[in-house]
Amino acid sequence: MKTLLQKAILIALLFVSYTAAAQTKAGVASGRALNGKDKSPLDYASVAVKKLFGDSSIAGVGTTNQTGTFSITGLPVGKYRLFIAYLGLKSINKDFELTAASPGVNFGDLIMEDTGVDLKAVEVVGDIPPVKVKKDTLEFNAAAFKVKENAVVEDVLKKLPGVDVAKDGSITAQGEKISKVRVDGKDFMGNDPLLATRNLPADMIDKIQIIDDMSEQSKFSGIDDGNREKIINITTRQDKKNGFFGNSTLGYGTDDRYEVNVNVNKFKNDEQMSVIGQFNNVNKQNFGGGGGGRGRISFGGGPQRGITTTNMGGVNYADVYKNGTQFNASYNFNKTSLFNKENSFTQNLLGNNTTTNKEDFESTSDRLSHTVNFTLDTKLDSTISLRLQPNVSINESETNSLTNYERVVLGGTTLGRQGYITNSSSPSISNNLLIRKKFQRRGRTLSLNVNTNINNSDAENYLDRVENLSIPGNPGSVIINNQLNDQGTKSISNTSRLVYTEPLSKTFSLELNYQNGYSFDNQDRKVYDYNPATGKYDIINSLFTNDFDNTTFTNSLGFSFNKNEKKYNWNMGLAVQNTDQQRYNDTDKSSFKRNFINLTPSAQFRYNFSQSKRLRINYDGRTAQPSISQIAPIFDNTNAQTFPIGNPDLKPSFTNSLRVFYNNFNFANFRSLFIGGFFTQQFNAFTTQSALITDESDDNYGKIGQKSVNVDGNFNANIFGNISQPIIKGNKLSFQIDLRGSYAKGTGFVSNGTGFTENITKSLSVTNGYKLTSNLDKFDLIAGISGTMNRDTYSANSRNNQKYYNLAPNIDISYLFPGNIRLQTDITYNKVTGRGVGFDTEYTLMNAYVSRQFFKNRGTFKLSVNDLLDQNTGVSRSGGANTIQDSNFNVLKRYYMFSFTYSLNRVAGKNVGGQMPGQGGHRTIRMGGM
Structure with a gap:
């Protein structure tokens, strides 16, 4: 079990690393990740390609989409190892080589089996990816944006790409004004964004989500009535969910x-x-x-x-x-x-x-x-x-x-x-x-x-x-x-x-x-x-x-x-x-x-x-x-x-x-x-x-x-x-x-x-x-x-x-x-x-x-x-x-x-x-x- 956990930690570290140097566009590695239980596609499985020789750096990273497919592009000729990880399933790694004659490889369907590991005991250490795109949401990991001691939420927002904070505290994200700020999906102090952004401490934040929010009636019916507003949702860190701060x-x-x-x-x-x-x-x-x-x-x-x-x-x-x-x-x-x-x-x-x-x-x-x-x-x-x-x-x-x-x-x-x-x-x-x-x-x-x-x-x-x-x-x-x-x-x-x-x-x-x-x-x-x-x-x-x-x-x-x-x-x-x-x-x-x-x-x-x-x-x-x-x-x-x-x-x-x-x-x-x-x-x-x-x-x-x-x-x-x-x-x-x-x-x-x-x-x-x-x-x-x-x-x-x-x-x-x-x-x-x-x-x-x-x-x-x-x-x-x-x-x-x-x-x-x-x-x- 200890060896298995060490491998899982090492692999996860490789998967979520985003400090790889840009590569010259060349070859491609693609495939599809499936759940071994029912052969259903795995969405958001972590994918990474690592060089086998030389500086052994990460050559490319990504995630699978809703159909379970992935494609890592921009790989020069050389030998690599493919890693795929999904929480609760056994990780996959495969070696492959790209040549001038064969610049691409498709692994087809890759079956990920159950690990049998107690997830409550698993800890994953790694670099935090800065942003994730969901349906109507841009999700930023606060840990990827460092601020000074005693900072508040507003100080983190100032560092997010596409976000502008005016001197009066009003927030514009991707050209639209933020009308509301929530904490863990719950309204905070009514509908005044400044009560959250200028009062809540930055070290409580796990993620900042910028959401094109539909009306509550549209969320229920599933049909957009056009009455959207741009809001921010702050998710708190797990270590802040049981205490005072x-x-x-x-x-x-x-x-x-x-x-x-x-x-x-x-x-x-x-x-x-x-x-x-x-x-x-x-x-x-x-x-x-x-x-x-x-x-x-x-x-x-x-x-x-x-x-x-x-x-x-x-x-x-x-x-x-x-x-x-x-x-x-x-x-x-x-x-x-x-x-x-x-x-x-x-x-x-x-x-x-x-x-x-x-x-x-x-x-x-x-x-x-x-x-x-x-x-x-x-x-x-x-x-x-x-x-x-x-x-x-x-x-x-x-x-x-x-x-x-x-x-x-x-x-x-x-x-x-x-x-x-x-x-x-x-x-x-x-x-x-x-x-x-x-x-x-x-x-x-x-x-x-x-x-x-x-x-x-x-x-x-x-x-x-x-x-x-x-x-x-x-x-x-x-x-x-x-x-x-x-x-x-x-x-x-x-x-x-x-x-x-x-x-x-x-x-x-x-x-x-x-x-x-x-x-x-x-x-x-x-x-x-x-x-x-x-x-x-x-x-x-x-x-x-x-x-x-x-x-x-x-x-x-x-x-x-x-x-x-x-x-x-x-x-x-x-x-x-x-x-x-x-x-x-x-x-x-x-x-x-x-x-x-x-x-x-x-x-x-x-x-x-x-x-x-x-x-x-x-x-x-x-x-x-x-x-x-x-x-x-x-x-x-x-x-x-x-x-x-x-x-x-x-x-x-x-x-x-x-x-x-x-x-x-x-x-x-x-x-x-x-x-x-x-x-x-x-x-x-x-x-x-x-x-x-x-x-x-x-x-x-x-x-x-x-x-x-x-x-x-x-x-x-x-x-x-x-x-x-x-x-x-x-x-x-x-x-x-x-x-x-x-x-x-x-x-x-x-x-x-x-x-x-x-x-x-x-x-x-x-x-x-x-x-x-x-x-x-x-x-x-x-x-x-x-x-x-x-x-x-x-x-x-x-x-x-x-x-x-x-x-x-x-x-x-x-x-x-x-x-x-x-x-x-x-x-x-x-x-x-x-x-x-x-x-x-x-x-x-x-x-x-x-x-x-x-x-x-x-x-x-x-x-x-x-x-x-x-x-x-x-x-x-x-x-x-x-x-x-x-x-x-x-x-x-x-x-x-x-x-x-x-x-x-x-x-x-x-x-x-x-x-x-x-x-x-x-x-x-x-x-x-x-």
């Missing part, structure tokens, strides 16, 4: 900066318990939904707006019971306070006229939220199961802002000062119910999905504004607004989808579906002017007071056909949707109704060239109804630049969307390639007609009236590609090339005095990036450079065409010196040009720390500095068809901090030393329970 940090620095992070996890088999907490005033938010600025989109990224104080805590529990019932629940609260200062310069491109608006803005925003959610998935009997997902949240906010502005229109100047105070409370309840029924015939299913949302909002908004208008040749005028806006909103929506599937053959099936939707919302808004006589807000302002009820009914009936083969699968469907809209204005007792009928087609195609080469094509056509605010907007005078105009003649828009994605992995030499593209085309797209108000007697003089209209011809195209290639043997240093490009055409309209001129905007953006990533024991490196070129052209006024650039080299480098002392620095250089006078910037952001590990590597003391050169700068540019806005805003500047981090690692009741960096890529795996 986590990292907690306490730090204090200059300028009274502080940081406290708490993360404690207790796992016991399928049971998971986690507690997280975060308290700081250094703009760190390990959760989504944090505030930065005024909701504007920034080109080229950049630092976070303002200074945020954060207090957050949460608990998560999950378990799988003996009867198969899955349960998980979480609660979290977060309280943030954001102080923001900003000055901006806005150009409104209105045909031959250009208006400008300068603003100095300052605000303090306090937000508090509580969220509770849980999931229950259980079987009612052998054929019926139920999945229940309720969510309750309460959000409260208070904002106090002051804006001073200068608006220039046709030689006239408006100087204004606006104070705005708002207090709001927004409780909401949602629930998703899925009932599933399986019939005796395989593939015949019936399922009902019901999604309900109830949202209420109450807000008190105080507006205090004074405007002074100066027009050449006319005396100045003053407009004063001092008002209370008491607004309440109540809404409820419910969507039910019934799906029946019927197998037509072993590989062909039919789906019939019916969907019903109902939504209702009431907006009750009462505006009061200030009464100097009483000192109260008790004079009703009828112009801005209103009470609306909005109701929408939808009914959709559709079908789809699904074909599933070993190499490919496809799905084609079509639905007919009827929509009824109704609005009732209780203020003036008016109402209107609308009805639409639309077709919504969909199609998907997936082809597997091999286990490492996949092609995916998705198409869908979607209808979007115009919003009530576009049809009949509520009058609002709180915006100092624009005001809405309703259009009851708006038609629904229709969008064609096409997504194409291809990936190719070379498992033997760690190479990877991702290529993809997203294309959208719109008919009856919603766009805006913008008209400048030039009537001096109008209270809206100098503002821009905006009316939604329909146009054709709008489209958007995005392409991306990523190549990852090791440049040092064994993937110890890899090189990535990233290329992204987008081109969009949008249509708007601007006033020309007598009518409207079509303004076609064409936007081109190209980003090219290069990155080096290390996988070494003591030396850690992520270095790269990226450059972005943006070009916008406007048909109505070519003199406003823009071209601007962003260049951003960066390096994050550290080394672990003797004595467990680590020295680290990260440097980002930003150069922005073409944004306008006063808004072009060039600065270097440098952070650094020195740390020392103690207490058997469980404790780490760290001295760090943020923005060492004190050059952090807040700059952004945002824009649209008719608007360009440049902004400067306050950011967090230099500070020093001393901190201590403790790594809890208690497995099966015993304290375990903290994991040293570099423990990855070579691991002992206990193959038990398989």
Whole structure:
């Protein structure tokens, strides 16, 4: 037995080694692996070819496919030994020779017999392959990507090929945004990815799976309904499934900066318990939904707006019971306070006229939220199961802002000062119910999905504004607004989808579906002017007071056909949707109704060239109804630049969307390639007609009236590609090339005095990036450079065409010196040009720390500095068809901090030393329970 185990260990080591040097393409070794019990094909059996003479290195590796076949190519003339291994079966080895006359050998059927070995006692030692491709999943072995001590999940993600982690923590994988992170297949802290990626320690990870996840209803029926989302699933290491683990940090620095992070996890088999907490005033938010600025989109990224104080805590529990019932629940609260200062310069491109608006803005925003959610998935009997997902949240906010502005229109100047105070409370309840029924015939299913949302909002908004208008040749005028806006909103929506599937053959099936939707919302808004006589807000302002009820009914009936083969699968469907809209204005007792009928087609195609080469094509056509605010907007005078105009003649828009994605992995030499593209085309797209108000007697003089209209011809195209290639043997240093490009055409309209001129905007953006990533024991490196070129052209006024650039080299480098002392620095250089006078910037952001590990590597003391050169700068540019806005805003500047981090690692009741960096890529795996 001992000899047999030694041989199994040696063979397994050879099979999973991926450090072989690339060979010149020549001969091929092929065959098919079968199970000796029933002669069934063996999928994912490990295959390796080793040289018999010379350096005795691995010449090629691979795995068998679903039919049990394998093919190892690129073998030069010479003598070799073939190895095939499969857990629980006797390994096979055969010697063979390739010659110039016979450059290929086919071994035919290779029968693998039962070993009779107790699998619970077998340990396999070997190099961990970095990636595996499954049906809808890319699976990365975390051990193949080394990170520093006290790293979190996000640090591992930064090293995965085809994955991009932005400064705000948002994750993009193969060109698509990650919407959710799960742990061992269970939701973690609701639907906020950052709660997992920025809190869970990296040393808990066994594998990271990037999944094109279908809806729960599609998973059950087996037919893709097109409602996919890109998610991440983290599988935990076996040695973490029975104990406590986590990292907690306490730090204090200059300028009274502080940081406290708490993360404690207790796992016991399928049971998971986690507690997280975060308290700081250094703009760190390990959760989504944090505030930065005024909701504007920034080109080229950049630092976070303002200074945020954060207090957050949460608990998560999950378990799988003996009867198969899955349960998980979480609660979290977060309280943030954001102080923001900003000055901006806005150009409104209105045909031959250009208006400008300068603003100095300052605000303090306090937000508090509580969220509770849980999931229950259980079987009612052998054929019926139920999945229940309720969510309750309460959000409260208070904002106090002051804006001073200068608006220039046709030689006239408006100087204004606006104070705005708002207090709001927004409780909401949602629930998703899925009932599933399986019939005796395989593939015949019936399922009902019901999604309900109830949202209420109450807000008190105080507006205090004074405007002074100066027009050449006319005396100045003053407009004063001092008002209370008491607004309440109540809404409820419910969507039910019934799906029946019927197998037509072993590989062909039919789906019939019916969907019903109902939504209702009431907006009750009462505006009061200030009464100097009483000192109260008790004079009703009828112009801005209103009470609306909005109701929408939808009914959709559709079908789809699904074909599933070993190499490919496809799905084609079509639905007919009827929509009824109704609005009732209780203020003036008016109402209107609308009805639409639309077709919504969909199609998907997936082809597997091999286990490492996949092609995916998705198409869908979607209808979007115009919003009530576009049809009949509520009058609002709180915006100092624009005001809405309703259009009851708006038609629904229709969008064609096409997504194409291809990936190719070379498992033997760690190479990877991702290529993809997203294309959208719109008919009856919603766009805006913008008209400048030039009537001096109008209270809206100098503002821009905006009316939604329909146009054709709008489209958007995005392409991306990523190549990852090791440049040092064994993937110890890899090189990535990233290329992204987008081109969009949008249509708007601007006033020309007598009518409207079509303004076609064409936007081109190209980003090219290069990155080096290390996988070494003591030396850690992520270095790269990226450059972005943006070009916008406007048909109505070519003199406003823009071209601007962003260049951003960066390096994050550290080394672990003797004595467990680590020295680290990260440097980002930003150069922005073409944004306008006063808004072009060039600065270097440098952070650094020195740390020392103690207490058997469980404790780490760290001295760090943020923005060492004190050059952090807040700059952004945002824009649209008719608007360009440049902004400067306050950011967090230099500070020093001393901190201590403790790594809890208690497995099966015993304290375990903290994991040293570099423990990855070579691991002992206990193959038990398989």
